[in-house]
Amino acid sequence: MRNHFQPGNALDFVAPAGGVASGKTVKKGGLIHVPSTTAAEGVAYSGDIQGVFIADAATSQAWVQGDTLYWDDTGKVWTKTATNNSKGGIAAYDKLAAEALGKVLLVPTI
Template sequence: MKNWNSPGEHITLPAPADVSSGAFVTVGAIRGVAQGAAAAGEEVVLVRRGVFDLPKVAAEAWTTGAKVYWDATAKLMTTIDTDNALVGAATALAAGGSATGRVLLDGVIR
């Protein structure tokens, strides 16, 4: 195919703000985890699929398989869907009081 470009699992885009390696990043409707650090406007590689340990709302306890959403205001993962973007599912239990949760990003743009 002459029009094929890439599988899209890793995509290089301009960073919307300063980002650190491992940070969850959104560029419009595209979401992923930064493969490295980048200053605002510099290119950053986003990994769109895979399992990542990401910052979550500490007060929440997660069950395996729970839908996980991105709260863009708090900059945390949450199981609350109201006004938040679905990004994947929890792949492990996360106790209330824990600051991180294990999330499967499925790469689907919603």
């Protein structure tokens, strides 16, 4: 196939103000992703837009595998709260309410 550009599991980005940290979820436009490297502001980096990641999560909620998750770009955590947040993941495994990390399956949306 001559028009195939790349598999699309990861894309190249330019770090926003404040830069990005490897493994910490980032939202840029409509793309929620996990940087594979730490990058200073203005530096190019690769970010995974698909896969299962251990990520910061709201400690006020329990998750059940299959729950729809939303990225809270203000609090920088995954949550089950849809209001004012961006849909972008599914709970890959159960999470207890007290746990600060959860396993999130990134699901690119349009």
